[in-house]
Amino acid sequence: xxxIAVCDDEPLELGTIGSILTDYLQKHPExxxxxxxxxxxxxxxxxxPNEFFHVYLLDIVMDGKNGIEAGDLxxxxxxxxxxxxxxxxxxxxxxxxxxxxxxxxxxxxEEEKLIPVLExxxxxxxxxxxxxxxxxxxxxxxxxxxxxxxxxxxNHILVYHLLDGSSISSLTFRCSFDEAAKELLSSPGFVKVxxxxxxNLACVKELTAKGFLMPGGVELTVTRxxxxxxxxxxxxxxxxxxxxx
Numbered sequence: 001x002x003x004i005a006v007c008d009d010e011p012l013e014l015g016t017i018g019s020i021l022t023d024y025l026q027k028h029p030e031x032x033x034x035x036x037x038x039x040x041x042x043x044x045x046x047x048x049p050n051e052f053f054h055v056y057l058l059d060i061v062m063d064g065k066n067g068i069e070a071g072d073l074x075x076x077x078x079x080x081x082x083x084x085x086x087x088x089x090x091x092x093x094x095x096x097x098x099x100x101x102x103x104x105x106x107x108x109x110e111e112e113k114l115i116p117v118l119e120x121x122x123x124x125x126x127x128x129x130x131x132x133x134x135x136x137x138x139x140x141x142x143x144x145x146x147x148x149x150x151x152x153x154x155n156h157i158l159v160y161h162l163l164d165g166s167s168i169s170s171l172t173f174r175c176s177f178d179e180a181a182k183e184l185l186s187s188p189g190f191v192k193v194x195x196x197x198x199x200n201l202a203c204v205k206e207l208t209a210k211g212f213l214m215p216g217g218v219e220l221t222v223t224r225x226x227x228x229x230x231x232x233x234x235x236x237x238x239x240x241x242x243x244x245x
Contacts, residue, residue: 001032002034002122002125002126003033003052003142004033004053004118005053005055005057007041007056008038008039008059009059013086013109016108017037020110020114021035024118036053041063041069042064044056044070045065045070048073048078050139050141051139054082054125055102056071056074056083057086058084058085059086067087071085080144084104084117085103087106088108130144132160134170143162147163147164148160148162148163149163149214149218150197150198151184151197152196152197154196156180157170158181161218163203165216177192189201189236191232192226192229194221194225199212199220202236211229212229
């Protein structure tokens with residue numbers, strides 16, 4: 001599911017974009033998209049810490065924080081998000097690219113302008129790293145696989161430990177670790193190292209006598225039943241050396 005955020009403090013403009021997207025999704029349900037409308041930059045910004053959107057359609061000229069400022073906040077937390085700017089003046093085009101804008105569209109916005117850009121953005125999102133949709137007590141959170149160092153299974157909860165030092169706890173699962181983490185375990189580079197931990201081999205800093213040393217100094221033990229994980233790590237390292245040569 002690709003999630004799209006639309007932010008414009010002009011009700012008429014926001015309604016127009018909403019209608020275009022609604023019509024498009026009715027005609028193309030296979031695109032697997034959903035969108036959320038925000039009536040102000042403040043409303044959007046309040047969602048930044050708790051909800052990830054793959055694509056942001058942002059008006060530039062808004063009361064409070066403008067679209068450029070909002071885009072900067074978005075990219076600080078979600079650098080992989082795509083920002084598409086909407087405005088009635090071309091004067092802001094240069095400013096929009098200071099926050100790595102994906103595209104710039106002039107108003108009045110029409111379906112013929114928006115949809116080709118949006119389809120290309122969606123395609124690019126789907127070609128990015130895979131991601132996990134984690135359901136938590138405060139709502140769903142999307143995390144790219146490459147941001148995950150390791151996952152701990154504890155009391156029927158998956159705890160995702162991320163590269164930035166933070167962690168996210170899922171809702172309670174009423175199934176086995178393998179079943180709860182089956183999507184991640186089927187992703188390249190993720191392996192179980194014990195009955196309670198799985199690791200992203202791309203994040204391993206060092207192979208130790210006990211197992212794997214992770215960023216931040218955490219050492220995860222590779223138990224005898226999962227010793228194959230060490231072999232997979234060594235194969236990954238060997239592949240990198242060959243590539244460098």
